[in-house]
Each structure stands twice: as C-alpha cells, then as structure tokens.
Amino acid sequence: MQKPTHKDWLFIAKQDLAGAKRLAAGEAILSPAFFLTQQVAEKSLKGYLLFQEQELTRTHDLALLLKSCARFDKEFLRFVEHVSQLGGYLTNTRYPDDAWYVPDEPTLGEAIGFAEEIFEFVVKQIAAKE
Numbered sequence: 298m299q300k301p302t303h304k305d306w307l308f309i310a311k312q313d314l315a316g317a318k319r320l321a322a323g324e325a326i327l328s329p330a331f332f333l334t335q336q337v338a339e340k341s342l343k344g345y346l347l348f349q350e351q352e353l354t355r356t357h358d359l360a361l362l363l364k365s366c367a368r369f370d371k372e373f374l375r376f377v378e379h380v381s382q383l384g385g386y387l388t389n390t391r392y393p394d395d396a397w398y399v400p401d402e403p404t405l406g407e408a409i410g411f412a413e414e415i416f417e418f419v420v421k422q423i424a425a426k427e
Contacts, residue, residue, distance in 0.1 A: 303423065306344035310416055313337045317409050327399050330409075331386040335359070337412035338383045341419040342366055348423050359384040370422060379411040 313336045320330035335357075342362040343353055349369050356362065359380035367373040386408065389396045400408075 301347075303344040303348035306340045306347060307416075307420065307423075310337050310340035310344060313340065314409075314413060314416055317412065321402070321405050321409060325402050325405060327402070327405060328390045330405055331390040331400065334405075334408040334412040335383045335386040338380060338415045341412075341416045345369075345419045345423065348426075357384075357387050372418075372422075376411075376415055376418070379415060383408060383411055 313333045317330045317333035317337065320326045320333070338359055339357060339362065342359065342365075345366050346353060346362070349366075351365065360377075363373055363376060363380050390399050
C-alpha cells in the first residue's frame, strides 16, 4: 500500500468536518461531534506537513502540530487559541474519567467554526503553492 498523501489526509479531514456538522444538526449528538472537531484540525495540520514533505510523527498534540506548520508559514500562529480549545476534545469528551466533560451546543458551534477555519486555511495555503 502506498503511503497516504496530503490529499488523503485532507479528504478525511473534510469527511470529519461534514460528520461533525451532521452530528450538530437537529438534536445534537455532542460527544462524537466534539471529537470530530479535534480530528479535523489534526488531519488538516498533518496534511499540511505532508505537503511540506515532512515525516509525520504519531501525535495528537495540536499545539505541537501547529508549531511544526508555523515553521513553514507563521500565519498558522493565528490558530493558537483554536488548537488549545480543540485539543481538549480528543479524550475529555469521550471517556468518563476525572477529566470528562461535554460542553454545550453553542460551544460545539464554535468548535466546528474553529475546525473549519483551520481546514480552509490549510487548503488555501496548499492551493497557493501547488
């Protein structure tokens, strides 16, 4: 099997974004929707790093991924607060342990907006350089 490309990562990020939006519609299904917002950001940033021909490390740390992207384009730093919020949705909304919480629907709308901004920014930056 071939190694996944940046386009593969962005395809999955786009699917995750659509999934988060669908889960937010109507009677929202919060926990998986929040998780998907984190995944959109992670896969978008990893897609950008692959586009920059970087080897991916196994991490879910959005702040670390963002810092790596900013080495190529300082404009990524405008998303520091976004990734700080989205990073907490990887496990804190999914496992009933001491850190467990599920934010409300308005916060989900904000999270989807943050994830979409990151995704669209990555797509735009890549398109400008292809």
